[in-house]
Structures are given as structure tokens and as C-alpha cells.
Amino acid sequence: MASRPAVIVLAAGKGSRFLGPEHKLEQSLGASTVLGTTLGHAISSQLQVVVVTTEALAGVARRSVAARDVIVLPEADAPGQAGLGMGYSISAGVNARPNAGGWLVLPGDMPLVQPATLQAVARELAHHAVAYAQYKGRRGHPVGFSSELYSELTTLSGDEGARRLIARYPAYGLELDDPGVLVDVDTLADLASVRQTSSAAAAAAR
8 A cells, every 4th residue: 555645844934024922833823823723734634744843843843743753953044054944844854754655845834724635635646746736726835746756855955945846847736625725824914814714714613
């Protein structure tokens, strides 16, 4: 039986655009936090989950996943760490799950992405080297990479992320009824909007 794809939740960024008193991923969202909600949805997808973060947020991550599933990187502005960035975080996550049946990259500040969305993109990795979720024609997250791209993913570094891989390989956009694929928490206004959306969804589910 083929191994399940893994969701790599990226939580090592500084979140410099967010001007709140705490890191944006630590902000409360319902009964959890922004990062905790993102991780909860990833876990509910029943895919493998690995969190790439820094020591400052490792405790928040460990409330949701086992310690072995938390990869702790140095802070990006630490001495000698100029090469760190999104690319390095992706590489660290892939290296932590080398036998996964592909990898889905999901920023930790996207708590509205639904478990079914992660499952749907994961299924496309059996047919496409690169697949991503989109809503009304707009590209969003997660972005998935098939296992054949392992060697290229593990050499990523810096802030470029995986853009060059997406440019090199045909990328399949999967249209989904999930506006959360476009929503991240970069600012206080974003957080207020996400809280309102989450509250409305919780009320509708009662």
C-alpha cells in the first residue's frame, strides 16, 4: 500500500506584518490558536502531519501534534542563518518524511483550509507532479508535490520557496468550494475577519 502524503505546515516565519502583541500564530481562534486550528484541520485530513517551526512556537505546535512531528529550526535572523527561509522550511519538512507519498505545503497562518481540501489535493498527486487548490480560478494553498520531486525539494533554500519547481513542472489547479484556500492571517484585520468567519461557521454547525 502506498504511503500517505504528508502535510508540511510552515510555521517558522517571523510574521513581521502582524502588529499584535504576540506572534500571529499564537493568536486565539475559537477554543484554539491560529496555528492550532490549522493543525487541527491537517490532522483531521488523516494525512501525515509535520510542523516546521522555531523554538518560540514549538510549544504551541506540540499542543496539537507529537514532539516527533515538530521540526525546530533556528530563528531566521539568528547569526549565520541567512540561508533560511520558506525553501529551507519545505526542505526540512520533506527530509523529515522522506517516504511519504508526496507532500502538501500549507502555511500555518491559513486556519480556514478544510480537511477535505487537503485530501482532494493529496489525491491529485497520483496523477500530477504539482497540484494546488484554487477557488474561483485563484491559486491558493495547499500546494502539493509528488514523491518524484523528492530530490529537488530537499535542496530548496532561501525565501524563494518552491516557485521554480512550480514553474518547471506542469501544475494542476484543482477547483474547490473552499474560500479558505485564499485566506491567510497577515494583519490584525485579517485575524478579525478569520475570527468572524470561524464564529459564523461554528454557529451554523450547531
